[in-house]
Amino acid sequence: xxxxxxxxxxxxxxxxxxxxxxxxxVGPKYVKPVTxxxxxxxxxxxxxxxxxxxxxxxxxxxxxxxxxxxxxxLNELEAKVTIQNQDLKIYEARFREARDQIGIxxxxxxxxxxxxxxxxxxxxxxxxxxxxxxxxxTGTADILLPLTLNYEVDLWGRIRRTINIAKxxxxxxxxxxxxxxxxxxTELAIDYFExxxxxxxxxxxxxxxxDYEEALRITSNRFEGGVAAESDVFQAKTxxxxxxxxxxxxxxERSQYEHAIAVLIGQPPNSxxxxxxxxxxxxxxxxxxxxxxxxERRPDIAAAExxxxxxxxxxxxxxxxxxxxxxxxxxxxxxxxxLLENIFNASNIVYALGPTFGQTIYDHGxxxxxxxxxxxxxDENSANYKQTTLTAFQQVEDNLAALRILQQEAEQxxxxxxxxxxxxxxxxxxxxxxxxxxxxxxxAQNTALANERNDIDIMRRRMDASVLxxxxxxxxxxxxxxxxx
Numbered sequence: 001x002x003x004x005x006x007x008x009x010x011x012x013x014x015x016x017x018x019x020x021x022x023x024x025x026v027g028p029k030y031v032k033p034v035t036x037x038x039x040x041x042x043x044x045x046x047x048x049x050x051x052x053x054x055x056x057x058x059x060x061x062x063x064x065x066x067x068x069x070x071x072x073x074l075n076e077l078e079a080k081v082t083i084q085n086q087d088l089k090i091y092e093a094r095f096r097e098a099r100d101q102i103g104i105x106x107x108x109x110x111x112x113x114x115x116x117x118x119x120x121x122x123x124x125x126x127x128x129x130x131x132x133x134x135x136x137x138t139g140t141a142d143i144l145l146p147l148t149l150n151y152e153v154d155l156w157g158r159i160r161r162t163i164n165i166a167k168x169x170x171x172x173x174x175x176x177x178x179x180x181x182x183x184x185x186t187e188l189a190i191d192y193f194e195x196x197x198x199x200x201x202x203x204x205x206x207x208x209x210x211d212y213e214e215a216l217r218i219t220s221n222r223f224e225g226g227v228a229a230e231s232d233v234f235q236a237k238t239x240x241x242x243x244x245x246x247x248x249x250x251x252x253e254r255s256q257y258e259h260a261i262a263v264l265i266g267q268p269p270n271s272x273x274x275x276x277x278x279x280x281x282x283x284x285x286x287x288x289x290x291x292x293x294x295x296e297r298r299p300d301i302a303a304a305e306x307x308x309x310x311x312x313x314x315x316x317x318x319x320x321x322x323x324x325x326x327x328x329x330x331x332x333x334x335x336x337x338x339l340l341e342n343i344f345n346a347s348n349i350v351y352a353l354g355p356t357f358g359q360t361i362y363d364h365g366x367x368x369x370x371x372x373x374x375x376x377x378x379d380e381n382s383a384n385y386k387q388t389t390l391t392a393f394q395q396v397e398d399n400l401a402a403l404r405i406l407q408q409e410a411e412q413x414x415x416x417x418x419x420x421x422x423x424x425x426x427x428x429x430x431x432x433x434x435x436x437x438x439x440x441x442x443x444a445q446n447t448a449l450a451n452e453r454n455d456i457d458i459m460r461r462r463m464d465a466s467v468l469x470x471x472x473x474x475x476x477x478x479x480x481x482x483x484x485x
Contacts, residue, residue, distance in 0.1 A: 027316025
């Protein structure tokens with residue numbers, strides 16, 4: 001270890017005390033950008049019977065928001081997402097990277113201590129120029145064991161602002177992680193309901209195929225008995241095959257959603273399957289945050305706001321470049337020759353210390369350009385924060401409107417389906433009675449099937465809109481969950 005005389009130790013302690021002092025922080029203080037707000041009363045334009053304003057004691061959307069749908073299989077699948085989804089692991093790693101950057105930047109607040117031991121030996125040639133023959137030619141040797149301390153005094157807040165940037169970016173990365181988690185959970189729920197809708201469509205088409213097979217049998221018997229034309233048989237066969245083709249198409253789509261779910265939960269598609277279970281559910285009642293609360297409940301809004309704060313710190317760093325820097329340095333150690341027994345003699349001590357002021361006098365507009373760039377970066381992030389907020393409002397309104405209108409549409413479609421089924425029965429009876437042609441039966445069957453399929457599709461859209469509304473409301477996340485550093 002390096003040693004120093006007592007008077008030098010006093011000087012070093014004084015230097016350390018001075019070096020720990022920090023100065024002021026130049027640059028603007030951060031003010032959160034003002035976002036577009038709803039006019040009083042503070043409520044969404046759209047509403048539907050499946051939602052109500054959330055209250056402080058309302059625990060319906062908290063954490064496991066998918067539990068609102070009361071589907072045990074969905075609950076089990078969602079639980080696997082956080083553990084096994086690889087995209088989430090990417091965002092989690094990015095958060096750890098951002099968090100570690102805080103420590104890296106914080107290290108600049110403290111002195112750095114380095115050592116570069118030096119050993120050198122030289123023997124000169126007797127034939128070199130200007131060498132006197134007969135002179136001593138034993139060569140030279142030098143051994144240096146130094147310690148070097150460097151410290152930059154944060155006079156204008158540059159270092160503190162870099163630390164703040166790292167903290168804000170870590171918080172933004174944490175919000176990015178939650179945004180990704182919510183998006184993946186939402187995608188899983190939508191894929192699940194799409195798959196269950198396909199199961200319902202497949203069941204309907206399977207029943208339809210059986211009905212059409214029976215209709216073909218009856219039509220064939222009538223043709224063989226001379227009651228019906230052969231064209232009726234071909235029309236019945238066409239109806240049957242069309243239904244079979246539609247059933248096959250649904251099977252393809254269903255398998256794709258099943259494979260998508262497998263990937264979302266981190267499993268190979270070839271080793272994953274979900275038993276068939278037709279969709280039979282109603283959208284749940286969803287407590288919706290008011291617009292003023294939405295800013296606290298959307299992780300993507302939180303991430304955008306943190307990056308606006310981060311951009312403000314960059315302005316301060318750019319302004320600090322116009323002011324002088326103050327650095328303290330101290331180098332000390334032992335220098336000696338090859339006689340190792342004399343290493344720690346007081347006469348072998350070497351040291352150098354002193355402050356250094358630095359000021360950029362001329363840089364041909366470099367600092368001005370960096371400063372303007374920092375202001376532009378803040379404007380960009382501020383506008384992004386405001387736009388993210390507007391988009392959030394739009395997404396909530398869109399899905400509230402979808403739920404309200406789709407509920408009305410579901411009732412309208414139910415009535416249309418009942419009418420189509422009634423018409424199908426009548427035309428079928430009239431055909432059997434010899435009053436109408438089979439073409440009218442085919443038309444009625446097509447109409448009834450289309451309406452029955454639309455019944456299922458509207459239910460699918462209502463479930464999807466419910467999931468998307470929960471996502472638009474932040475899925476139960478709040479800014480209180482942001483990590484503090």
